[in-house]
Amino acid sequence: MAEKIGFVGVGRMGANMARRLREVGYAVVAVYDVRRKAAQSLAQESGGEACSTLARVTALSDVVITVVTDDTAMRRIYSDKKDNLFRNAAGKVFINCATITPKVHVEVEKLAKKAGAESFEACMASSITQARQGTLYLMCGGGESTFEKVKSILTKLSNDGQFLRYLGPAGKAAQVKALVNMVMNINTAGLAEGLGLGAALGLDLKMLMEVFSQTGAASRVLQTDGEDMQNREHSCFFSAAHAAKDSGIALNLAKERKLALPLAAATFKQYSKMVKIGLGELDKSGIAELTFKGRGGKGQKK
Numbered sequence: 102m103a104e105k106i107g108f109v110g111v112g113r114m115g116a117n118m119a120r121r122l123r124e125v126g127y128a129v130v131a132v133y134d135v136r137r138k139a140a141q142s143l144a145q146e147s148g149g150e151a152c153s154t155l156a157r158v159t160a161l162s163d164v165v166i167t168v169v170t171d172d173t174a175m176r177r178i179y180s181d182k183k184d185n186l187f188r189n190a191a192g193k194v195f196i197n198c199a200t201i202t203p204k205v206h207v208e209v210e211k212l213a214k215k216a217g218a219e220s221f222e223a224c225m226a227s228s229i230t231q232a233r234q235g236t237l238y239l240m241c242g243g244g245e246s247t248f249e250k251v252k253s254i255l256t257k258l259s260n261d262g263q264f265l266r267y268l269g270p271a272g273k274a275a276q277v278k279a280l281v282n283m284v285m286n287i288n289t290a291g292l293a294e295g296l297g298l299g300a301a302l303g304l305d306l307k308m309l310m311e312v313f314s315q316t317g318a319a320s321r322v323l324q325t326d327g328e329d330m331q332n333r334e335h336s337c338f339f340s341a342a343h344a345a346k347d348s349g350i351a352l353n354l355a356k357e358r359k360l361a362l363p364l365a366a367a368t369f370k371q372y373s374k375m376v377k378i379g380l381g382e383l384d385k386s387g388i389a390e391l392t393f394k395g396r397g398g399k400g401q402k403k
Contacts, residue, residue, distance in 0.1 A: 104254065107131035107162030109155065109178055109186065111143045113337075114198070114225065115168035117232035118258060123147050125235070125257045131161040155181075156188035164251060166196045171346060172205045179209050191217030196251055198223050200282060200347050203272035203354070210243065210271040219247045222271060223255055224278035227264075228338045238264040240281075242274030276354065283351035283365050286344045288322045289385050290368045296330050297392035306331045330389035333396075341388065342381035345372035 106127050108119045111134045123129045129147040133155060134140040144151035152158045155178055158165055165186060169175050175197070179185050186195060195213060197206065197220065206222045213220035221243035231237045239259045241248060248267050256262040268274045295318065299309045310327045313319060329335060348369040355362045371388055380387055390396045 102127040104163040105130045107158040107165040109133045109158055110168035111139050113229045114232050116143050117229055121233055121235045131158040133158045154184045155186045156184055159186050159190050159193055164194045168198045172201050175201050175205050179212055187212055187216040194219045194251055196221050196223050198225050200278050202350050203275040206275050207272045221247045221251060222274045224274045226281050236260040240274040240277050241267045242269055243271050279351040282347035286348050286368045287364050288320045289326055290371055290388055292322050293330055293389040293392045301394045326386035329386040335383040335387040337384045339385050341372050341375040341383050341385055344385045345376055
């Protein structure tokens with residue numbers, strides 16, 4: 102593969118995306134993370150350089166893939182006065198995969214154009230396993246010409262392109278991703294309440310989940326989170342803190358359009374409570390700790 106790839110943000114998702122691209126033949130030449138040890142570990146594994154500056158990532162790479170935590174982190178990597186990815190970035194392409202507010206994707210695209218570079222959003226609706234296997238569902242936004250430039254890379258991350266969807270200009274993919282996560286979070290909270298009430302009634306939860314799966318109560322989160330809620334197994338694939346952040350993004354979009362979303366608001370409140378009481382790094386399934394009788398938000402079973 103001709104393009105040299107750099108990664109900024111090598112947590113659970115970014116690191117596994119890097120491993121996947123290296124596995125299919127791309128050179129992962131540069132790695133950066135605020136957690137220096139994480140960057141060094143992945144760089145050693147991939148044969149690339151653990152960069153001490155963002156500008157160095159750009160210098161080494163043709164395409165830079167970013168997976169950062171939030172709007173603040175996104176703005177920092179692109180517009181920090183001391184060090185940012187747009188230093189000497191002419192001709193480079195930046196693919197941004199984090200779930201952040203749509204307006205920040207638009208801001209970054211404008212900054213990219215000023216730098217003679219291109220920015221593109223590839224929002225992910227999958228988790229760690231899919232990142233490693235290259236079966237991410239990717240919702241894409243930005244210029245169509247940029248999409249064509251990076252399509253071959255994104256194809257290798259999205260089940261040979263079967264899970265790759267172009268949605269329009271910058272910001273559109275981020276809007277859709279916010280809605281995906283908002284609905285997912287509502288479904289997760291609803292499942293936790295259903296199972297919590299079932300447990301309080303003395304019902305067999307395995308039986309209850311089987312009934313749910315064959316009726317209108319069926320959902321993807323029933324498959325992924327149901328047993329974890331019952332067993333109090335909340336190893337993190339998608340954290341409660343991220344669930345709170347993403348529901349907040351959707352609520353802000355609704356506020357801008359003067360639209361009330363009471364279910365989203367209630368879910369945001371629940372996940373925000375998890376963060377407040379120190380459960381933010383549990384998986385989103387950990388919301389069951391707030392709903393099952395006798396748990397009282399005490400966290401994961403030991």
